[in-house]
Amino acid sequence: MAEKKKPEDSNGSIVTLKSVAAHVGLSAGTVSAVLNDAPSAKHIPKPTRERIIAAARKLDYRPNFFARSLRKQRTFTIGVIAHEIGDGYSSTVIAGIENSARLKNYFFVTGVHRHNQELFDKYCRLLLQRGAEGLISLDFNLAQSLPVPAVAIPGHMDNEGVTNIVLDHHHAAELALKHLMDFGHRRIAILKGHPDSADAASRWKAVQDVAREIGLELNPELVIQIDSTDSTPGLGYPFARKLIENKHPFTALFAYNDISAIGAIRAFQEFGWRVPQDVSVVGFDDIPAAAFHYPSLTTIRQPLHKMGEIAVDLLVDQIERKSEWQREIAVQPEIKIRESTGPVAA
Amino acid sequence: MAEKKKPEDSNGSIVTLKSVAAHVGLSAGTVSAVLNDAPSAKHIPKPTRERIIAAARKLDYRPNFFARSLRKQRTFTIGVIAHEIGDGYSSTVIAGIENSARLKNYFFVTGVHRHNQELFDKYCRLLLQRGAEGLISLDFNLAQSLPVPAVAIPGHMDNEGVTNIVLDHHHAAELALKHLMDFGHRRIAILKGHPDSADAASRWKAVQDVAREIGLELNPELVIQIDSTDSTPGLGYPFARKLIENKHPFTALFAYNDISAIGAIRAFQEFGWRVPQDVSVVGFDDIPAAAFHYPSLTTIRQPLHKMGEIAVDLLVDQIERKSEWQREIAVQPEIKIRESTGPVAA
DNA sequence: CCATATAATGAAAAGCCTTTCGTCGCGACC
C-alpha cells in the first residue's frame, strides 16, 4: 500500500520554500527565482541551479498554492455555472471543459444555477471570491455583464465581455426539416423548448424562418410549448399526449431535444403508434442514449464536447490577454439519421 | 443590464480589509474580529460593531479567499476524482456531492482518472496542492492511503483513513435473482463488469453467493465478462451478441448496469427476440434513461445521489474532527420493476 | 591601480488576512 504523504521533511514538518532554502544554504528568494525560472535567476550559475532543483525534488517541495496566488494575483482557475451537474447537456460540455483546462494547466470549479437568478448570483460571487479568473455559464439566460471574461453556452444575450457560443440554429432547423420533407412529411409537429432554456427562443425562430423559406406551413395546433423543467424523458411525455389528444393529424415531430423526443416516442408507442411507420421523430443534441434507444433516434447533433473546449480556449486567451473579446462564435450542427424517421405512410 | 463589478471603492482600487478599516477609522484587526464574530470581539460595543458591518456591506467588502486560507490553514474545499465527468454514474453522485457541499458551505473541485493510476495521482497531487482538505474517489480501485481524509465510492479496498461507501451487493443480487426466479427463470445469463470497475468483483461474488443460497445454478457458458471500458450502450451490445452466438439457451439476463442492459436489449431485438416475452433483462443503477427506455428497464437502483451526499457528510465530519474514521458504510439497493422482465415463456 | 560592469546572492517588502498580546483609561474594591 503506497502511503502517499503530504510533503514533509524528516522532522515531520511541512516542506516550504524556506526549508528547502535552508537545506541548500541559500535564501528563499534565490530558490524561488530558480524554481520559477525567473529572469532574475539568469545570473545563477548552473551548478547552483541544479543543486536547488535536486533539493526541491528530493524534499518533494510543492509551492503553497494560496501564498502563490496571493502574491501573483493569479489563480489559473475558471468557474463553471451549470443548470445541474447531472444532466446530459452540462456534463458533456463540462467533460470538454475539463479536457481543455487540463491541457492548459487550468483548473475549474463548478456551481449550479437551476435557472434561478439568485442561485446564479450566489455561485457567481462564490466563484469569483475563490479566484475564478473567468466564468462559463451553461444554459443560462445571462442578463448581465461580469467582472471577469466570460463565455455563455449557449449565449443569446448581448453582454459586453461575454462571448456567446451558439449553435447555428438556422442550419440545424434546415437539416431537420428538409430531412423530414425529403421523406414526404408536411404536417410536422414542433416541440418548443421551455423559456428558461437558453436556446429555446432562437431555435423556435430558426424553425419558423426555415419553414417559411422552404415553403412548409407550421400549424399552430401542432406547436406545443414545453412548460416543465423536468430533465428526464418525462419532459416530452405529457406534451406528446397533448398532441395526440389535439386530434390534429401530423406525421412527424421535431422535438426540442433527445430527452423530450424519447418521452414523446414513449407516448406514441403507448397510444399504439409505431415509430417511424406512423410518425417520424427527430431529436436534438445526440446524447449517448440516442443511438441505443429503440428505435434509435434521428437527431441533430450539437458538438457539446467541442463547445466546452472552445469555451476554455477563448477564456484563457482572454485572461492572458492573447486575444480580443469576440461577441459570438457559431458552431455547426450535424444530422444523425437513424431509425426514428422514415417515409410518410402512403 | 446589471453590471456586476468586482468590489472596489470610489477610487477604483479593490476593497480590502484595510480599506474598510480606514473607512471606519479603526484598525484592520478590529474589523476582522467583528466581521468574523471572533471571541476577541466580544468586548466591542454594539454601535461600533454595527458601524463596521454597515461599512463592510456598503463597500461590498469580500475577504480575499487566498489570504484567508493562507492564514487559517483552512480551505473548505474537497476534491473529487471521477472516472469521467460525463457519465451517468459520476454525474449523479457529483450532483449529490454538490448538494451537500453547498449546504455545508464547502466547495469542490473535480478531476478525472479514467481508470488510470498516473492520471489519478496527478490529479490527487493537484487537488491537494489546491488545498483540498478531503478527497472523494469515484469508481476507482484505490490502492493507497491518502494524506487527507478520503471516501471511496464504491470502495472495496482496505486503506487506513479511507471510508468505503458500498452498496449491499448481496442484497442487490438477491433482489434481482429472486425477482427473476419468481418469474420462473432458471437459465439466467450474467454480464460481469470490467475489472477496472470498482464494483465488478464484489458484485460478481455476491451473485455467486446468492445463487448458491437460493439454489440457482449459474452456467459458465452464460457468464460473459465485459472487457471494454466504453461507457455508451455499446458496452453491452457485443457481449449480448456473443451470448446469442454461444447458442446456449437462456431466458433472462442480469446485466452489469443499465447502459449494458440497454445495449444488450438492442442486440436481442435485432436478433428478433422480444423483451420480455423471449428474454427478460434486469439492469443496474437506475439511470434516468432506464424508466423511459422501450421497454422500460427493470433495474436495481443504487442511491447514487445519496451516496454523494453521505460522502460529503462523512468527509466534513472528519475534516472538522467531529467524528472518527469509519471503515465502511453500506447503502441499500432497491428493485425497480418495470417492463423488461416478465414470466418465462410457457 | 582605479573606475566600472557584472555575477551571485541576500534582505526585505508586499500581497491580505487572522490572532495574540499589549496598552490605555476607568470604575470598583479594600
Add this chain to the structure above:
DNA sequence: GGTCGCGACGAAAGGCTTTTCATTATATGG
C-alpha cells in the same frame, strides 16, 4: 490611594511566496 479587573481597541507577528533592490565580490578595461 493603590491595586485589580475589565472594556475597547491597536500593534505586530505570522502564514508562504514572489519580486525588487541592495550588497558584496570578482572581473574587465583603461
